[in-house]
Amino acid sequence: HPSAPSLMMNAHFPSVGEDVPKEAYEHGIQVIDEDKEFNDNISTYLSIEKIIPAGFNYHLISVFGSQSTGKSTLLNYLFGTEFGVMSEQERRQTTKGIWMSKNKRPADGTKMAENILVMDVEGTDGRERGEDQDFERKSALFALATSEVLIVNIWEHQVGLYQGANMGLLKTVFEVNLQLFIKDSKTMPKSLLFFVIRDHLGTTPLRNLQNTLQQDLSKLWASISKPAGLENSRIDDYFDFAFVALPHKILQPEKFEAEVERLSTRFREGYNDPKKSGLIDETELPVFLPQYHRRIPADGFPAYAESVWDQIVHNKDLDLPTQQELLAQFRCDEISREVLVAFDEKISPLEDKQAEDARIGKPSVIPDLGTAMNTARSKVLKDFETNASRYHKGVYTRKKAELESKVDGRLKALFQKQITAAHKSGIDTFSSAVSAAVKSGQKKGATYDFAQIVESEKQKAIAKFESEAQSILVQGAPWSSYKQELILYRKELDEVSGRLRKEEMRRLATRVERWVRSRLDESIGLEFNKIGTGRGGSGAPEHGDRAASETDLWDRVWGIFTDTVSDAERRFTERAVSFDASSEEVEVGLWRLRRKSWGVLRAKIDEEVMEGNILLKLRENFEDKFRYDDHGVPRIWRPTDDIEGLYTKARESTITLIPLLSRFKLSKTSAPPPLDAWIGDAPASVSPADEEDLAPIGGVDEDEGKSLEEEMTVLSDAKAADLLVRFKKTADGVYVEAKRSAIGGMTQ
Ligand code: GDP
Ligand code: MG
Structure with a gap:
């Protein structure tokens, strides 16, 4: 049996923002203080009271009514709580605020439900000051929006008096509740408005008082402005009603206590169907019907309550999400943060590694990146799903997508960087593999097949790239594809191949030039030697031959030269074509060859x-x-x-x-021989690089200022x-x- 509360001024209730030890919560917690601040220690309190792990197995009750109507007194008797009660001697106001305490009466023997949370709203009578009225309304609205059962405390003599019965306040609260919390909600749980009529003298039967109140409520409901779509709603759509009358506490203390005791047994769980409860006596019906429960898991309640309060206090936009959505948003964000911790632990070091590699300019290849990414991604999403999927579906889906995009943003960056590294090292490997194969081909002296070397190295490079890219694909991630990257990779391989082919062309050109040089060295040397013999050819010298052999020296030199170069051109073309050189490239190569060969001949003549x-x-x-x-x-x-x-x-x-x-x-x-025509005009595709090492030729390069005669x-x-x-x-x-x-x- 609860001890009769005496002078208690809330001094033992920890207030908002206070960092307090466990014992401080012994008598409950101040949920909202007089400055309308929400206490962020609610979770702590509910943990201490072991309600957090209770899931849906908890109940919330609030009390509503004018100042000094014995609300706190009633709660303390009903639930063994120690809410502040106005001193009978001093008539002093207790501190404003909303207070919460768990039912202190032992669950056994009382038939009461487990985990009953009781909220006591302490305000002033809002009739004098606007500010006070604001607080009263807000706290009443908060109580209404969160509680399964709302005790409306009222003196018997107030019944039928609009103001006295708080009908004005009720009207406002109902209105805002409709606007703010019910409007778009199809599944708004009902609340029980439990009218407790105090100081019941007994002359007017409860039934009559009840009728009066119900009529007033119907009138009130008809008079409130309702949001679009809810014009035809009835008060019964949102509320059930129960009525009880209590004797005068001071005048009939024993009767009062006995009735309170009887009343306490109604705070137990019942069925939606009253017939199932097996009771016909309305005054004995249980108050906790499943339909009143807000279906907020206990661990989500503090966040839920806070968001409700936040909306009430700010009340800026009446078109706000529903309670369920608010809670879901809050919890999903919180769960998101929680599950990201493990993700971070796995992924951050990989990101750091890449950043470090980038800093020192090294292509970053993380072994087993694919496994790490896949594991981290599926874990973070699974963890989120496990914890968050029970909240509002729409919000959950949206938050899951947000989480996914956050996670994927980071994974994609990892993926991209690794694929860039694979690209870079693949190109390097390709380029040096081709060069090495060419070098070894040259060493062996055999005519290696350049085109074939390029082709086979290209296949190897693509296969390697694909397998590396494949290994870092992330299951289920919409961005996880390397199609585009492969296209770019192939393109660069082709570019590099082109460059390597150009180099190969140069090597070929050098070889062919060398061949031309040695041929001319020998054959032109022989022609000049003939001058020494004074004979045109070998065999028996004829006088006539002599003159001929001397006068047609240049014809022969030109003939030998052009023949030799033709030969070289044929060799060059054949080889270049074998490694897929373009006709432009061949054209440029031949043009260069002719010019260079002329240089060789000219040098040979000078030597002679x-x-x-x-x-x-x-x-x-x-x-x-x-x-x-x-x-x-x-x-x-x-x-x-x-x-x-x-x-x-x-x-x-x-x-x-x-x-x-x-x-x-x-x-x-x-x-002079038609050197200009023989060399021909520079091909259109000639580049400055192609001309870099070419010596000017008189009569061919006009702007050299040297004529063919001079050449x-x-x-x-x-x-x-x-x-x-x-x-x-x-x-x-x-x-x-x-x-x-x-x-x-x-x-x-
Ligand atoms: P609250 O402001 O509504 O929480 O009211 P309190 O519980 O603080 O009580 C205000 C005053 O009313 C106190 O002096 C109580 O002793 C007194 N009181 C409590 N219960 C009753 C009751 O049933 N009848 C009467 N007449 N007075 C009561
Ligand atoms: Mg009170």
Whole structure:
């Protein structure tokens, strides 16, 4: 039996924001303080009272009514609570606020339901001051919106008096409740309005009082403004009613206590169907019917209550989400944060690793990234589902999508970075594998198949890329595909292949040029040597041949040159085509080859006509003519021989070679060979890089300011004159020697 409450001024109730020890909650908690602040220790309190794990197995009751109508007194008697009660001597106001306490009466023996939470609303009579009225309304609305059972406490003599029975307040509260919480809700649970008529004298039967109240309520409901769509709703759609009368506490204390005791037994669980409860006596019906329960799991109640209060206090937008949605939002966000902790633990280190690699410029490849991502993703979503799916479906679905997109945002970044790394290293590997294969092909000396090397390395590179990308696909993630990346990868492989092919073209060009050089070196050298022999060809020298062989030197050089280059061009083309070079690339290659080959020839000619070389050849040419007879037999000089005549003839013959050698001219046209036409115009696709290492050619590159004539000048006039002088000296020497030997031969 509860002890009769005495002077209690709420001093033992922890107030909002106070960081308090467990014992401080012994008598309950202040849910909302006089400054309308919501206490964020409700969870702590409900944990201490072991209600948090109770799921739906808890009940919420509030009391509603004018100031000093004995509300707190009643609650304390009913539930053994210790809510503040106004002192009978002092008539002092207790502190404003909403208080909560768990039912303190032992559950056994009383038939009462488990986990009853009682809220006591302490306000002032809101008739004097606007501000007070505001608080009263808000707390009443809060009580109405959260509680299964709302005790409306009223003096008997107030029945039938609009103000006295708080009908004004009720009207406002019903109205706002409709606007704020019921409007869009199809599943709004009903509440029980439990009228407790105090100081019942007994002269007017409860039945009559009840009728009066019910009539008043119906009138009140008809008069309130209802939101669109709810115009025809009835008060019974949202409320059930119960009525009880209590004797005067001061005048009939024993009767009062006995009636309260009887009343307490009604705070037990019942069925929706009153017949099932087996009771016909209305005054004994249980008050906790399943339909009144808000269906907020106990662990979600603090958040739920707070959001309800938040809406009431701010009341800015009447078009707010329903309670269930609010709670769902809050809980889903909270669960989201909770499940993300484990996700973070797994994923953050991977992100850090990538960031670090990026910082030092290293392609970041995390082994088993795919497994890590898949595990983390499915775990975080599963955890969320397990904890959050019991809340409002729409909100849950939305929050799940939010979580998914948050998670996927991060996973996608990981995926993307790894795929970028795979791309980069794949391209590098490809490029160096091709180079290595070419090098080893070159070493073996065999003609390697460049196109085949590229193709096979490309296949390997693609297979590797695909398997790496495949391994980091994330099950169920809508972004998880590497199609686009593969396209980009293939494209870059093709670009790199193109570059490598260009390099290969250069290598081919170098090889072919080298071949041209060695060929020309030999064949052109031979042609110049023929000058020395004074014969056009091998075999028996004919006088006529001699002249021919000397005058058509340049025709032969040009012929050999163009033949050789044609040969080289054919080799080049064949090979280039074998590795898929484009016709433009081949065209440029051939153009370069011709220009370079000309350079080779020109250098070879310069070498041949170098001072010492050409003088030696002229001397040989002269000696050949001078010292051999027409049959190629060496002369033995006799004093009778016309040494001087032969000398002059041979010398003059050789001297005619000098102007011939000085200009590269074809005998048929007496003009330089058509080098410009032979080289041809630069192909349209030629790039600056293609021209970089090319020496200018006179008559071909017009803006070089050098004519074809000049390009074809082998010996300048000055050099030719100098050569003539030297040659004459040399010839003179030979002549003197011949003379001497003729005389010497005689004296012998
Ligand atoms: P509350 O403001 O509604 O919570 O009222 P209180 O419980 O603080 O009580 C206000 C005053 O009414 C106190 O002095 C109580 O002793 C007194 N009181 C409590 N119950 C009754 C009752 O049943 N009848 C009468 N006449 N007075 C009561
Ligand atoms: Mg009170």
